[in-house]
Amino acid sequence: MITVKTYRGHIRNWKELCAELEIDPALPREEKEQEILVKAYQKWGGEMADHIYGMFAFALWDEEEKKLFCLRDQFGTKPFYYYQTEDGELLYGTMIRDIIGQPGFKKELNEEMLQIYMSLTYGAGEDTFFKGLKKLLPGRYLIWKDGKVEIHRYWTPKFQPDENKSLEDWADEIHSTLKSIMPEVKTEDETVESFLSSGVDSSYVLAMSDAKMSDSCGYDEERFDESRLAKKTAELLGREHSVCKITPQQYFDIVPYVMYNMEQPLGDASAIVFTIACNATAEHTKICYSGEGADEFFGGYNMYRNAERYGENLKTFYVGNTNIMKEDEKKKILKHYNPEVLPINLTHEIYKETEGLDPLTKMSDVDIQIWLEGDIYLNVDKMSTAAGLEIRMPLTDRRIFDIASRMPSRFKVNEEQNKVAFRTAAAKVLPEEIAFRKKLGFIVPIRIWMADARYNQDVQRLFHSEIAEKFFDVDAINEIFDDYVGGNSDNWRKVWTIYTFLVWYEEYFVKR
Numbered sequence: 068m069i070t071v072k073t074y075r076g077h078i079r080n081w082k083e084l085c086a087e088l089e090i091d092p093a094l095p096r097e098e099k100e101q102e103i104l105v106k107a108y109q110k111w112g113g114e115m116a117d118h119i120y121g122m123f124a125f126a127l128w129d130e131e132e133k134k135l136f137c138l139r140d141q142f143g144t145k146p147f148y149y150y151q152t153e154d155g156e157l158l159y160g161t162m163i164r165d166i167i168g169q170p171g172f173k174k175e176l177n178e179e180m181l182q183i184y185m186s187l188t189y190g191a192g193e194d195t196f197f198k199g200l201k202k203l204l205p206g207r208y209l210i211w212k213d214g215k216v217e218i219h220r221y222w223t224p225k226f227q228p229d230e231n232k233s234l235e236d237w238a239d240e241i242h243s244t245l246k247s248i249m250p251e252v253k254t255e256d257e258t259v260e261s262f263l264s265s266g267v268d269s270s271y272v273l274a275m276s277d278a279k280m281s282d283s284c285g286y287d288e289e290r291f292d293e294s295r296l297a298k299k300t301a302e303l304l305g306r307e308h309s310v311c312k313i314t315p316q317q318y319f320d321i322v323p324y325v326m327y328n329m330e331q332p333l334g335d336a337s338a339i340v341f342t343i344a345c346n347a348t349a350e351h352t353k354i355c356y357s358g359e360g361a362d363e364f365f366g367g368y369n370m371y372r373n374a375e376r377y378g379e380n381l382k383t384f385y386v387g388n389t390n391i392m393k394e395d396e397k398k399k400i401l402k403h404y405n406p407e408v409l410p411i412n413l414t415h416e417i418y419k420e421t422e423g424l425d426p427l428t429k430m431s432d433v434d435i436q437i438w439l440e441g442d443i444y445l446n447v448d449k450m451s452t453a454a455g456l457e458i459r460m461p462l463t464d465r466r467i468f469d470i471a472s473r474m475p476s477r478f479k480v481n482e483e484q485n486k487v488a489f490r491t492a493a494a495k496v497l498p499e500e501i502a503f504r505k506k507l508g509f510i511v512p513i514r515i516w517m518a519d520a521r522y523n524q525d526v527q528r529l530f531h532s533e534i535a536e537k538f539f540d541v542d543a544i545n546e547i548f549d550d551y552v553g554g555n556s557d558n559w560r561k562v563w564t565i566y567t568f569l570v571w572y573e574e575y576f577v578k579r
Contacts, residue, residue, distance in 0.1 A: 070128045071125065077123070080119065104127060107119065117222075120465060120466065122460070124137075143439065144448065146161055148195065149203060149211075150199055158172055167200075175197065175198040182408045183410055184334065185564060185565075187387060187437075189442040190331045191386075205436070207220050208221055223420060242496075245275055252356070257354055258352065260279075260309075262281070267502055271462075271489075273304060279307055282347070284340050303498060318511075318513070319516070324453075328452075332570075332571035332572075336513045349456040353455070354456075355457070359443050366485050370430075371427055377430075382415075384411065387414075387438040389442075392564075394406075400539050413437060427480060431471075490502045525570075526562065
């Protein structure tokens with residue numbers, strides 16, 4: 068007998084799987100998807116994820132074999148954690164708080180993660196900020212039997228450029244594939260809204276969907292406010308548009324809530340905005356689309372246009388989308404610095420997997436395996452869950468990645484533009500001014516707000532606190548803060564990364 072012990076996710080190709088596995092498609096969604104997991108495991112075992120499209124993490128108990136089988140999807144859209152107790156029991160789940168509250172768990176800080184965090188602004192790799200608590204990495208499954216844990220990798224991103232297609236061929240394939248995916252992302256009786264920024268990804272998803280309402284965040288600071296452009300996009304597509312206007316006070320007030328529900332610290336300033344957006348959107352819908360995945364798959368970041376000049380030097384420094392503190396700076400501010408704990412160590416196996424491929428492909432693969440899982444998908448999952456909102460990401464799909472994995476880099480990035488083929492596909496349903504609009508990123512006025520004494524009082528409190536003294540040279544971090552307030556706006560990320568760690572630590576090791 069196979070029992071579902073825990074499951075979170077959404078299976079897209081459930082109709083085909085119900086037919087193949089002889090499951091009643093009229094079952095309620097949760098019951099139906101759990102039945103799919105059980106029968107897929109019985110039929111395909113460790114290869115079951117090869118047959119499933121969607122977002123998922125789960126644990127199954129095999130009574131006959133007396134073993135636990137746990138699996139996380141190919142990209143890590145849903146989290147999965149595990150911890151072995153001193154008496155050999157395995158604690159596991161998709162939420163850290165469900166594990167740390169169980170008998171046998173010893174809550175201790177894994178301070179080495181702080182070194183990784185100070186560079187990347189998120190917890191990368193299989194370790195977490197809780198000592199002994201591990202992440203099951205994307206594309207892996209875990210077997211626990213007779214007190215022993217085995218980890219198996221069932222999927223690896225592989226890139227095999229196909230030189231036989233034109234730009235229009237690639238755009239056609241992207242468009243036709245997304246067109247076939249969209250009906251799977253929701254059922255006919257579900258009502259969905261769609262997050263919308265000024266960018267092409269969310270605009271393309273909205274255009275391809277039947278969502279009648281789009282949702283954006285805005286600010287009084289006009290140069291940071293994408294909601295005006297988003298509104299024009301919604302109007303062009305004949306959709307309604309809702310804007311959540313965010314104030315500095317609202318932004319800072321919610322930081323402890325975010326760090327608590329994130330379960331690990333995250334120094335991505337846009338995560339706070341995303342949280343507010345989720346909470347506002349959850350007031351009028353339970354399901355919302357979002358456009359994550361296309362930037363990493365199709366060359367969306369502006370830094371990718373420098374890939375060729377980096378060449379083989381990439382493997383000495385490129386650890387992903389963010390790298391805000393170098394080792395000499397961390398050595399100066401951290402009280403406990405270990406020269407063996409380096410972010411670049413996380414990438415060694417990835418660079419081996421992409422040996423012989425071009426620099427853009429290598430950068431993309433690092434971001435797919437480290438940045439997407441550690442920052443983007445963590446943020447989407449944790450904050451939407453806290454709000455009671457289910458987010459579905461149509462562009463995060465193996466069939467979309469399959470196109471990207473075969474696409475030569477020149478169709479992703481050129482001297483003038485990024486996401487070239489993807490934008491060309493989007494232009495089939497979007498005006499060119501939107502499809503080829505320059506990427507702004509999810510920009511936040513935090514670099515201005517945090518220098519304002521009306522809003523940075525909690526930052527100053529924690530920078531002078533006993534918590535800060537545990538981990539940092541307080542004079543050194545306050546020198547960074549003073550330099551930032553004094554006009555060096557480049558330091559805002561460093562201040563924010565230190566601050567979010569301190570807030571998280573206070574939530575998990577002081578308040579609780």
